[in-house]
Amino acid sequence: MLRVHSVESLGTFDGPGIRLVIFLQGCNFKCLYCANPDTIECLGGIHYTAESIVQMARNQRPFFGARGGVTVSGGEPLMQARDLIPLFKMLKDEGFNTCIDTNGSILTADVKLLLEYTDLVLLDIKHIHPEKHQMLTGMANGRTLSFARYLQEQNKPVWIRYVLVPGYSNDVQDMHHLGEFLEKMDNVQKLEIQPYHKLGVHKYEALGWDYQLEDVPTNTAEQLNEARDIFAKYVREVVVN
Structure with missing residues (x-):
């Protein structure tokens, strides 16, 4: 049983194509700019079975086309990894594209x-600099970077997401350091710059x-263009969402 915060149909910003996006409840980070702070607490949410989510995916399959599918986001979805395994097994058995949006911790x-x-x-x-990452999220970034290295070892396709927060994560040197970290990873297909906003x-x-x-x-x-130009030196495709 999965604790679900909300569900978005026909999502276009959480992976390739048109997607069913499942936002799970609970997160181990507390990012200062979090747009969905109501997902942080682990308690609460609506309980969904894997079968009920697969049925939603079946209903929306006509919209997915060749590239779309199901994305699980959060919160931090890997906090519920054990319960996600049967869901993803079922989705793969039925030919759905699967995607996870995670902080990698x-x-x-x-x-x-x-x-x-x-x-x-x-x-x-969130940040390549350990202390700045701690300030932004309340957690160190060592586990996230180790997770990235594991994905590289497994040759798992990855899109990097980076929130550009003025005064916090737009330092030129820090962005070059992140680019240098990513440059070695052939599995990184894209980097998405997420502009900072106050919608939450x-x-x-x-x-x-x-x-x-x-x-x-x-x-x-100018800040967005500068970040895009820096990351484009290291990653094959860079977009501003």
Whole structure:
């Protein structure tokens, strides 16, 4: 049984093609810019069986085309890796493309098995600098970078996602360091720059939490172009979402 926060039909920003996106409840990071802070707590959510999600995928199959499929996001979906294994087995048995959007901080035997049934990993690397990563997320980045190396060893297709937060993750030297880390990985197909936004601020108010980046402005076109040009030196395809 999976604890699901919400479901999005016909998603276009979470993997290739048109996708059914399942957002799971619970996250082990607490990113300062999180747009869905209501997914952080592990308790709550709606319980779904693997069969019920597969049935949703069957119903939406006509929209998927050759590239679409099912993406599991969060929260942090790998916190529920054991319960995702039967779901992904069923999806693969029926020919669906499978994708996981993760912060890469969990690499257990269950996660390794789950990855065998995963076509694509969307890996969110929040920051290459350990201390800045800790400041942004409340967690160190060592596990995420080790996860990236494991994906490389397994030759698992990866799209990197990077949120460009002015004053936090747009330092030129840091972006070059991340690019140098990724350059060695032939399995990295794309890097997606995610512009910083404040669309989830109202959720913090509803939860009674302080939003700590209130004074941080959204990205300028120049900042986005600079980041794209830097990463394009290292990764074969770079896009701004």
